[in-house]
Amino acid sequence: MRKLSMDELGRMSVEEFKQSEKNKVIVVLDNIRSMHNVGSVFRTADAFLIEAICLCGYTPQPPHRDIHKTALGATETVDWLYYENTIDAITDLQERGYKIYAVEQAEGSISLEKFVWQPSHKIAVIMGNEVEGVASELLPYCDGCIEIPQLGTKHSLNISVAAGIVLWKLCEQRFLG
Template sequence: MKQEQLFGIHAIEKLLKQSPHLIYALSVQKGPLNKRVQALVDQAKRLDVTVNTEAKSFFNQVEGVHQGVIALVAKQADLTESDLVKMVEEINNPVFLFLDEVQDPHNLGAILRTADATGVDAVVIPKHNSVGLNATVRKVACGAAETVKLVVVSNLARTLKDLQQKGMWMTGLAGETDQTIYDMDFKGSVGLVMGAEGTGLRKLTRESCDHLAAIPMVGSVESLNVSVATGVTLYEVYRQRHLAK
């Protein structure tokens, strides 16, 4: 199985707690360890995860903010369009989140974290012009990159159409509509479609949605950061499905 590096104390803590079997080894910088890193080492040893001590020069060669600790983890198998179709058929009223060319790894990481918190069944990104699952995304996601299914598709608009034929209703977030997310019915099989930073939804993606909805804005700014907008909308989806009477 392919391997990749995971940075960030918080992200490694969560993975050790949730899926220690995915960690091949933990590397820590030689010398005195702070309390959090020492706790990671102790937990890894209790779980029979190999712990390696490396010189500072080892970490200097690694790109990314690693805080003196790196986990070598198993790269999860890639999911495809066919996996999405199976999920729609097997899960009762699933929630899928589609990201139309989101390119900032911090945004994708934050979105994965919120997707995990709100019970999203899959996050879908196009193969081209989108940030993939890299070390920065994993760190910002704080373990959610290992728990949320991330599916890469070759053609986002076609995928939307295929899933619509399976009964999933697609709602795209856009500012130029009178409907708000609070007017929508998110209780069934839901596809939520978010646009890219700055440019929003592409024309073909927008035309592939069943509905467009906006987040109400009463201030002077015209739009929200895509990760913030996604968080607001996902919690409205969660509210309707789990909290609304």
Template structure:
């Protein structure tokens, strides 16, 4: 690994925002999923959530221009379980949803722990998601069309969050804990070995200051081995 690549990965991790995420409620079209994940990476989101009870959540790496390597995807079978997990992390949950109580998305304080929920291409977010959310947001539309593509709408919402967070200085100091940063750095640097370790139940080997594996892998009995 070149020193420049290692430095870039560390710099990206230092700007990740663990208390900002996106929930994709039954978004199925691969190109929309990929575009949303790509935007998430661009604004520093380390993990997104996909809710899909009837179909497998799939992300095409080619469509995402490789962004799927840099952003984790956590899947859920139901929206209630997803929201419960997010609220356990202290997040406020806002659905992109037209309702009587919906507010302009720019009125939301995105510097607080926030999850943005977007829905399927035609139907929008489900009734359950809308009912369980802390609030609804809309993007003002001044033309003849009544809605935006889900990936475009998500990008608008997330870049408002990025704007607010940058103004508040939230990108200036690392916000991931050191253990998480080390784990993700290893997964980015050595994805095949990371996959091997997960399958074998082995801890990730430590990296030295140059991003190289400090010691060979060892199995549960301490015998050294490489994948």
């Protein structure tokens, strides 16, 4: 066994990425404070051909070297929008036909392994602040909540890890064919 070289991986160019058919998924970042987390979500969004990221509230915006440090160029491939507040992002996305799901532990949340989504439908997932999670006032605007099951003593995951898990689940059908 050997590692594949960069040439063997056959990655697409920025232009090819821009032209490719995206998964109908938008990530909404609700008041994320860490530039490294924002950069990591950009990189994960690139990996899974996510349509776009909505940066809301005080979530840092590119360009910034600390975002770039973890995004590794994904801010050049993944489209992003800024909204002063997350409710405006939700309203805009709903008007464009997206179902909105918060990634949050809440009454009636759907465990991720039981969540069913049709890739032909548009979905937006809200990832919340590192300390507070998704703001409570946003939940009434959502079509539901998705919860990542956990077995240990901690009750949450880092937002960049949670985004990777949820985006994989939403996009796995494309990989499994």
